[in-house]
Amino acid sequence: MNLKNRKVLVTGADGFIGSHLAEALSDGGSDVTAFVFYNSFNSWGWLDTLPKKKLDKIRVVAGDVRDYQSVASAAKGSDCIFHLAALIGIPFSYDAPGSYVETNIKGTLNVLQAARKHGTKRTVVTSTSEVYGTALYAPIDEKHPLQGQSPYSASKIGADKMAESFYRSFGVPVTTARPFNTYGPRQSARAIIPTVITQLMENKKEVRVGSVHPTRDFNYVSDICAGFIALAGCDEAVGKEVNIGSGQEISIGGLIEMIMELTGTDAAVVSEKGRKRPKQSEVERLLCDNTLIRDLTGWEPKVSLQAGLRKTIEWFKDKNNLKGYKAGLYNV
Numbered sequence: 001m002n003l004k005n006r007k008v009l010v011t012g013a014d015g016f017i018g019s020h021l022a023e024a025l026s027d028g029g030s031d032v033t034a035f036v037f038y039n040s041f042n043s044w045g046w047l048d049t050l051p052k053k054k055l056d057k058i059r060v061v062a063g064d065v066r067d068y069q070s071v072a073s074a075a076k077g078s079d080c081i082f083h084l085a086a087l088i089g090i091p092f093s094y095d096a097p098g099s100y101v102e103t104n105i106k107g108t109l110n111v112l113q114a115a116r117k118h119g120t121k122r123t124v125v126t127s128t129s130e131v132y133g134t135a136l137y138a139p140i141d142e143k144h145p146l147q148g149q150s151p152y153s154a155s156k157i158g159a160d161k162m163a164e165s166f167y168r169s170f171g172v173p174v175t176t177a178r179p180f181n182t183y184g185p186r187q188s189a190r191a192i193i194p195t196v197i198t199q200l201m202e203n204k205k206e207v208r209v210g211s212v213h214p215t216r217d218f219n220y221v222s223d224i225c226a227g228f229i230a231l232a233g234c235d236e237a238v239g240k241e242v243n244i245g246s247g248q249e250i251s252i253g254g255l256i257e258m259i260m261e262l263t264g265t266d267a268a269v270v271s272e273k274g275r276k277r278p279k280q281s282e283v284e285r286l287l288c289d290n291t292l293i294r295d296l297t298g299w300e301p302k303v304s305l306q307a308g309l310r311k312t313i314e315w316f317k318d319k320n321n322l323k324g325y326k327a328g329l330y331n332v
Helices: 016-027 045-049 068-075 090-095 097-118 151-170 192-201 221-232 252-263 291-297 305-317
Strands: 007-011 031-037 059-063 080-083 122-126 174-179 206-209 241-244 268-271
Touching (some): 016 031, 016 045, 016 080, 068 097, 080 221, 090 097, 090 151, 122 151, 174 221, 206 252, 221 291
Parallel strands (some): 007 031, 031 059, 122 174
């Protein structure tokens, strides 16, 4: 499906990846409706930072993904739904697991029910590499076992299986996109890269983080958005779970060293117990096998880790972008 001039709904469009995806789709000629989380501040999240010319092209609807009527109303008439609305903070899932079930599983169910009701031509549900847990083998392909090593990852496994069931049971044309670690401008302070950059920007002599030995496959947000769009346009991807990742890995410690080199800073790295996951919950290694998405769509990553980090650092250098970032506090 070519999404140009098509009506497209993006849930979670107020968030990090969602705002970038809504922007990319609109720039590409799609008629975009952005579904954002209702709040009394009338905040549209990161969409509020888009230039007026861009924002004027996007229809914004406030609602709650946990409410079926809210979702079904927003989805009516859509040719394609990109479902990104979710609770994503792993540490907070230890404190409030029920909220993750309500948002991530029930929210996905509501989207799938709406897609079924309206006969939506394509739905892309957002998964996460966290569903794999610590790699039993690497690189990780889509046949890798799923392991619920945190309430967050367990809720996303539940959401993925709900999507699979709607494809198998009702023929809903759904694809599950499984991005590996994503970074870039607008990412929340709960993620490792903004955590490190914002501490260094405040001239901290110490960078306080959790575990530094795990490895991750980091991907610049524009590459992930391109992967989502490619999967939406691929008929052969319907009914499949598909990884989106670079196929490159780096340890958290190595990542911090790279950021310090790129920022021209030097700080002691302090691994705090309070920032670490419970021992059996820590995902030690994530490395993507992206063979399937390459074969299906021809997608490939275009932004190297160094180039993406430079872009991200430049964004964080603008103090106007740092409202709400509290570098001195641990944000779960």
